[in-house]
Amino acid sequence: MADINMSPKIVNGLAERPGATGAAAAASEPIWDIIELLFFAYRDFVGDPDEVLSKLGFGRAHHRVLHFVNRNPGMKVADLLEILNITKQSLGRVLKQLVDQDFVLQKEGAQDRRQRLLYVTPKGEALALKLAGLQTQRITRAFAELGPGAHEAARRFLTAMTDADNRDDVLRLIARAERTARRG
Amino acid sequence: MADINMSPKIVNGLAERPGATGAAAAASEPIWDIIELLFFAYRDFVGDPDEVLSKLGFGRAHHRVLHFVNRNPGMKVADLLEILNITKQSLGRVLKQLVDQDFVLQKEGAQDRRQRLLYVTPKGEALALKLAGLQTQRITRAFAELGPGAHEAARRFLTAMTDADNRDDVLRLIARAERTARRG
DNA sequence: AAAATATGTCAACATGGCTGACATAAATAT
DNA sequence: ATATTTATGTCAGCCATGTTGACATATTTT
Numbered sequence: 001m002a003d004i005n006m007s008p009k010i011v012n013g014l015a016e017r018p019g020a021t022g023a024a025a026a027a028s029e030p031i032w033d034i035i036e037l038l039f040f041a042y043r044d045f046v047g048d049p050d051e052v053l054s055k056l057g058f059g060r061a062h063h064r065v066l067h068f069v070n071r072n073p074g075m076k077v078a079d080l081l082e083i084l085n086i087t088k089q090s091l092g093r094v095l096k097q098l099v100d101q102d103f104v105l106q107k108e109g110a111q112d113r114r115q116r117l118l119y120v121t122p123k124g125e126a127l128a129l130k131l132a133g134l135q136t137q138r139i140t141r142a143f144a145e146l147g148p149g150a151h152e153a154a155r156r157f158l159t160a161m162t163d164a165d166n167r168d169d170v171l172r173l174i175a176r177a178e179r180t181a182r183r184g
Numbered sequence: 185m186a187d188i189n190m191s192p193k194i195v196n197g198l199a200e201r202p203g204a205t206g207a208a209a210a211a212s213e214p215i216w217d218i219i220e221l222l223f224f225a226y227r228d229f230v231g232d233p234d235e236v237l238s239k240l241g242f243g244r245a246h247h248r249v250l251h252f253v254n255r256n257p258g259m260k261v262a263d264l265l266e267i268l269n270i271t272k273q274s275l276g277r278v279l280k281q282l283v284d285q286d287f288v289l290q291k292e293g294a295q296d297r298r299q300r301l302l303y304v305t306p307k308g309e310a311l312a313l314k315l316a317g318l319q320t321q322r323i324t325r326a327f328a329e330l331g332p333g334a335h336e337a338a339r340r341f342l343t344a345m346t347d348a349d350n351r352d353d354v355l356r357l358i359a360r361a362e363r364t365a366r367r368g
Numbered sequence: 369a370a371a372a373t374a375t376g377t378c379a380a381c382a383t384g385g386c387t388g389a390c391a392t393a394a395a396t397a398t
Numbered sequence: 399a400t401a402t403t404t405a406t407g408t409c410a411g412c413c414a415t416g417t418t419g420a421c422a423t424a425t426t427t428t
Contacts, residue, residue: 030316031323032255032365033358034335037342039248040354042226043269044347061384064223071216077406085227090385092407114394114405132214139215142344150344151218153337158221160326160334163228170224174217181216243414261375274416276376298374298425 048134056127061094063131069104070120070128071177076109077116083173103127232318240311245278247315253288254304254312255361260293261300267357287311 049063068083069075077095081088095118098104103124109115120128143150162170233247252267253259261279265272279302282288287308293299304312327334346354 028320028324030313030320031335032316032361033339034323034342035251035316035319036255036358036361037339037346037354038226038229040350041342041345042222044350045222045345047347059383067219071220078404086384087386088406089387089408093384096407109405112395112405114392116406129214132216132219133212135219136212136214138345139218140212142341145344146340150341151215154341155217155221156330157326157334157338157341158218158225160329161225161229161322162221163231166224166228170221174220177216177220245415262373270415271417272375273377273418277415280376293374296374296426298423300375 045135045138048138049131052131052134058097059094061090062098065091065094065098066103066120066124066128067131069118070125071181072173073119073180074107074117077118080118098124229319229322232322233315236315236318242281243278245274246282249275249278249282250287250304250308250312251315253302254309255365256357257303257364258291258301261302264302282308 046060046063050060053059053063064084065080068080072079077088077091081091084091095104099106102121105119105121106116107119109117139154143154146153159167159171230244234244237243237247248268249264252264256263261272261275265275268275279288283290286305289303289305290300291303293301323338327338330337343351343355
């Protein structure tokens with residue numbers, strides 16, 4: 001794998017097996033290892049929170065809502081819909097449960113009173129942090145194995161894997177949340 | 185680089201449960217950027233195939249089955265169940281559709297005639313490669329942005345992110361499939 | 369012959385997506 | 399001031415894909 005193909009390539013010969021990892025055009029061979037590792041890594045990554053959530057009668061959908069509300073307190077419902085890329089009906093179901101069970105609360109917007117701005121309650125923040133803690137444990141363990149520079153490398157890789165279209169939005173979102181979190 | 189799992193030093197038994205760190209310094213604050221980037225990167229990563237699949241009336245479940253059967257021709261149903269970690273009833277539904285529509289075929293096991301060994305048809309292989317091609321495009325684009333060493337770094341990161349329990353199985357699975365693929 | 373195994377199937381249910389239609393309050397435009 | 403648009407919520411139902419439990423069938427193992 002990752003062959004630095006040095007064998008004398010018969011360039012004009014064409015019809016060569018696409019195994020050579022050259023910068024060749026379209027028909028390059030699938031990068032199976034990354035494809036499969038992403039599958040397994042993500043599965044395990046979300047698996048930790050799933051266990052905790054299921055005990056509360058929640059699922060991954062609740063986790064996503066709770067996560068982004070915790071990270072972006074005061075966000076509008078519309079913003080959340082855009083991030084999650086689901087319909088308001090889908091969101092409505094899980095959001096209602098989170099509100100009813102006192103993990104999330106909604107406050108009327110100050111300037112625009114149609115808006116229902118979203119906040120986590122202390123209970124909600126505790127759960128969000130618990131779930132993030134599980135995932136952080138895994139990430140920390142991985143970084144420890146990999147040595148210095150691993151965090152930066154992972155961030156660069158994952159950033160490069162996102163849609164170029166959304167990338168700015170994603171990075172801005174993360175940056176904005178970092179700022180908000182620092183607010184204490 | 186041949187061996188993915190030359191696992192560097194897992195030196196100290198740094199038992200990192202959250203808060204157990206002697207240092208009073210902020211009981212390991214969540215690593216928000218990686219958590220969120222994984223969410224967005226994975227979403228985009230599976231989004232490409234999803235579009236193609238939906239035109240065929242298939243979903244992500246079909247993709248997973250097709251992928252692993254393509255990568256591990258002749259695998260047993262039981263093996264697939266274990267990899268996907270779903271029930272046979274869930275698998276049965278999507279597998280039946282794939283078989284009925286001639287993407288996958290089942291052959292009676294030679295030694296054990298109870299087994300229904302799974303293979304992709306040419307049609308199935310074509311679809312599997314098309315989907316893998318989309319994902320490979322994204323990965324290739326990312327690696328091109330990141331410069332040399334990106335593939336190795338990504339593989340190491342993702343490997344480190346998988347459960348330590350499963351890691352050997354995962355790596356063996358990937359290695360086995362690589363071998364099988366080379367056969368062609 | 370009996371028991372275990374590999375697989376398939378029927379039925380029912382849960383979660384979390386979706387669409388479409390409609391309701392309400394508040395902001396905005398005419 | 400009225401009309402329209404916007405932000406949000408809700409009802410009803412469909413779909414995909416996961417679940418459990420029970421049972422059937424063929425084949426291998428004991």
